[in-house]
Amino acid sequence: MQTLLRRLRNFYVATALVLLTWMTFFDANDLPSQIRNWWKLRELEGDAAFYEGRIKDIRRERREVLGNDRLREKYAREKYLMKKPTEDIFVIVDENNEPLEK
Template sequence: MLQKIPPFFRNFYVATALALLVWMTFFDANNFIAQFRNLAKLTELQREIDYYSTQIDTIRADQHEVLGSDRLREKYAREKYLMKKPTEDVFVVVDSLNEPLEK
């Protein structure tokens, strides 16, 4: 039976390397499949880090604008939250070019 195995595979080092490769591919807790999944999750989390970093920069810029001075705070509140003084009226203009025309 040992004669049926090619001589290349009867070498101790080749057999050990093949056994280690099979073990690392399928049976180990850190197998290649799990490593690939972890790499995919890492890239997804890196994209989330980039997204939230840009969001943090945007929020910090808005915070600087709001906390800068009273005039800027009032301007920000009027534009972003449509706030008004008690003696004035606010008119909101909506761009209707993006809506389909009714026939």
């Protein structure tokens, strides 16, 4: 009787090990794929948070600029260095070739 129980136990242990090995390395949803997907998800969530912040900033700037003609002109001059046809613009830069005023 004990040899039968021992054989059955060995059979179940072996079957469980084979199944675990199969699920870990050979299945379509194996462990390395799950880990890669988890890291990719974290990366994409970080990107989404960054772009949501950028969208919020751009919407805020847009509300500020579109509401006032003076602000629209100021924004165009500062961001895109636009000028009137009759004027000259001089941009003072530092040693890194960045404008001094931001």
